[in-house]
Amino acid sequence: MELAAPPQPVHPPAPGVRSPVPAVALRGVSKHFGAVTAVDGLDLTIEPGEIVAFLGPNGAGKTTTIDMVLGLSRPDAGTVEVYGTAPRTAVAHGLVAAVMQTGGLLKDLTVRETAQLTAALFAHSRPVDEVLERAGIAEIADRRVGKCSGGQQQRLRFAMALLPEPSLLVLDEPTTGMDVEGRREFWSAIRADAERGRTVLFATHYLEEADAYADRVVLVSRGRVVADGTSAEIRARSTGRRVSATWEGITTAEAVALRALPAVEDVELRGDTVLVTTGDSDAVARHLLTATPAHDLQITARGLEDAFLALTTSVPATHPTAPTGETR
Amino acid sequence: MTAAVRTVPERAVPPLGGFSTTFLRLEIRRLLRNRRTMVFTLVMPPAFYLLFGGLSDSYQHQSAGHGNVSAYLMLSFAVYGAMIANTSAGASVAVERAQGWSRQLRLTPLDPVAYTATKVITAMVVGAASVAIVFVVGGLGGAHMPTSAWITGGLVAWLGAVVFAAFGLFMGYLLPSENVMQLLGPALALLALMGGLFVPLDALSSTLRTLASYTPAYGVGELARAGLLGDGIDLGAIANVVVWTAFFAAGAVWRFRRDTARV
Structure with missing residues (x-):
């Protein structure tokens, strides 16, 4: 143990007791x-x-x-x-x-x-x-x-x-x-x-x-x-996967329909590209490929980086934050 | 196992604001490692004594007060050497600020007063070496004066140059440069000239002479030669040293405070 003999404590803390003072x-x-x-x-x-x-x-x-x-x-x-x-x-x-x-x-x-x-x-x-x-x-x-x-x-x-x-x-x-x-x-x-x-x-x-x-x-x-x-x-705040696909001429109504699929968290349209965030990427992929004209599918896992980007780029000041250890 | 670490160890603050002889020794070593500074403080002043004619027959035989003109020259260049040594040591804070060392030191217990004291002592050590070398060269090469004039002249040249330690510190905090001495070198030469260290001020017009007597090198030069010339103590010269030292020290403190507030 490196600190076996600490220099003479003035207020000796009891051995093994965690200091109550935060670092x-x-x-x-x-x-x-x-x-x-x-x-x-x-x-x-x-x-x-x-x-x-x-x-x-x-x-x-x-x-x-x-x-x-x-x-x-x-x-x-x-x-x-x-x-x-x-x-x-x-x-x-x-x-x-x-x-x-x-x-x-x-x-x-x-x-x-x-x-x-x-x-x-x-x-x-x-x-x-x-x-x-x-x-x-x-x-x-x-x-x-x-x-x-x-x-x-x-x-x-x-x-x-x-x-x-x-x-x-x-x-x-x-x-x-x-x-x-x-x-x-x-x-x-x-x-x-x-x-x-x-x-x-x-x-x-x-x-x-x-x-x-x-x-x-x-x-x-x-x-x-x-x-x-x-x-x-x-x-964990950004679990699930993101499915993106090209869908020429997708309408708002069609996007809303996607949002209604089970486990879908979010649907975003960027021109002819649709981005679906979901807890069940298989179901979304199956739906897109069988029931819609969407093609060029990509499925990506979301990680810490997504959480990082999501949390640091466009956080409204009043948005509820972390699941644990919330400080505001 | 980790319990001992998780409790906060009670630690002492070092005595004397963190002043340490190790720090002082390394500061002096750093200054000695700087070839440019060594040439300017230890080689140039005795070289100037020789170049300005310290060895010449006429100066050795021409009397000045209780000694000869060579002794007069020697005292002037001893002051000049101590002046450069003190300014260099003080101005080294500019380099330390530029390299982020000042900021690093603020992550240690070192007190600004202990830091400044270390700088001033370093200046005094190198200043003593500069005065000693000029005195050795002068003593071997032509300078004659009473023992009391050697002692008072040497002590005044050495201790009086503290005005330039304060000057160096002030400039070091004022100028954010790694090459601060390249700016201060010519300034020091001008101050030495105006202080009567290169040529006696009798050579100047009376207006210039009056002006010169208010410049920072004048007081210490006058006082260093007082023993040789037997003029007695010049209160104006003492006031010159005291006022300039106080002025530069106040400037250094002012800049230091701004510096630490800004970071």
């Missing part, structure tokens, strides 16, 4: 930049030990929210608490550390010097060589940061974040610009680390990352939480 608590948080509302009344609570993906398209307010969790900026409205204290206090105590997207490194230091410097700034730190090993960069410890690849620099940022042995690790789109192999290696290092029970919050716009590595997916759009649950739960 992150955002309540009614808003942030504006001029006329732009980046975060719009966002509520989010993350319990210790959760691995949460903060998923959303570019401009959804992910980075702005993360900056507020890290104390890099202050909300215009609402409150942000990390382990029950102000973010800046949590940072000063080494309870939260972050891997940012880009920058944050000095090119003229070596990899080891960068880690040594970071370690020296905290009251409590893991040994430098240990974290370099865990981040997989021990063999390039003497290389200048400016000569490291993007992936190596990212693993150095990860190593730096591990030094204070934070309870919460925040990753802001950590694999942006990495190739597939780099992303896989990076995530396997994060995953190995998360198995030790650390709370992890990562922002991403890669669906597969959220799907593969998170216990919980928080979908954000236009500065609000639009869905919150396991990736399976979010995927």
Whole structure:
């Protein structure tokens, strides 16, 4: 156990008792930049030990929210608490550390010097060589940061974040610009680390990352939480399959008739193309091919991506949202 | 197994706002690694002393106060060296902001005061090296003055250059550039000229001389030479150093606050 001997707790928690304090608590948080509302009344609570993906398209307010969790900026409205204290206090105590997207490194230091410097700034730190090993960069410890690849620099940022042995690790789109192999290696290092029970919050716009590595997916759009649950739960919001077919001259009455078929959830007309969302694609296909002039059938499964698109592109503000963990 | 991790460990905040000798040592090492800065702070000032005639017979035999003209030159270039060293160390915050390092440091317990103190101490260490090199070259090559003038001149050149550490910090926060020293190099040369470090201000017209006495390098230059010339303490020169240091420091604090508010 890595944390077998935590540094002298002032209020020692009973062993084995889960902390009642949430790792992150955002309540009614808003942030504006001029006329732009980046975060719009966002509520989010993350319990210790959760691995949460903060998923959303570019401009959804992910980075702005993360900056507020890290104390890099202050909300215009609402409150942000990390382990029950102000973010800046949590940072000063080494309870939260972050891997940012880009920058944050000095090119003229070596990899080891960068880690040594970071370690020296905290009251409590893991040994430098240990974290370099865990981040997989021990063999390039003497290389200048400016000569490291993007992936190596990212693993150095990860190593730096591990030094204070934070309870919460925040990753802001950590694999942006990495190739597939780099992303896989990076995530396997994060995953190995998360198995030790650390709370992890990562922002991403890669669906597969959220799907593969998170216990919980928080979908954000236009500065609000639009869905919150396991990736399976979010995927379940858009079950069924989509059957598309070409049907020249389909009338509204014919479309309404399709909508009346059993298990059909939605019918959409796009010119001569009809799109049917249904829980029983076989029945719809059979009907279309035998009872109508429709041809060129395609049947596609709906997945997290459909849920993502459905939830982030055209969500009316009053639309009821997630099946679980609804926060608004 | 995971219970110990799921409880929040009680952690201390580091003493002294996160000030650490490791950080200081690495800061100094970074500055020493920068070849351009080293040439400007450790090579150019003694080279200027030689080029401006520190070794020449006439300067060695011409008296200036309690010593010779070579000593006068040596003190001027010691101030100039300390000036460049301090500005370089202070202005390195521009590079750190451009590379996102300042933002990274805000994810650590490091207090802005401890950060600034580390920058100023780094400036003082490199400034001391610059003054020492000019004094060694001067001492071996022609400069003569009383021991007390060596000591006071050296200390004033070294400590008085803190005005330029503040100047460098202010410019570092003001100019968002990785090449900030390329802008500041010519500015420093002009300030050194106006401060009477390259040529005695007696050569200027009285209007220019009055103007020059209000520029930031003037005070420290005057005070560094006071022991040699035996002029006594010039209160105007002290005021010059104090006011400019306060002005640049206030500017640095103002820009720093804007910087952290914006991010």
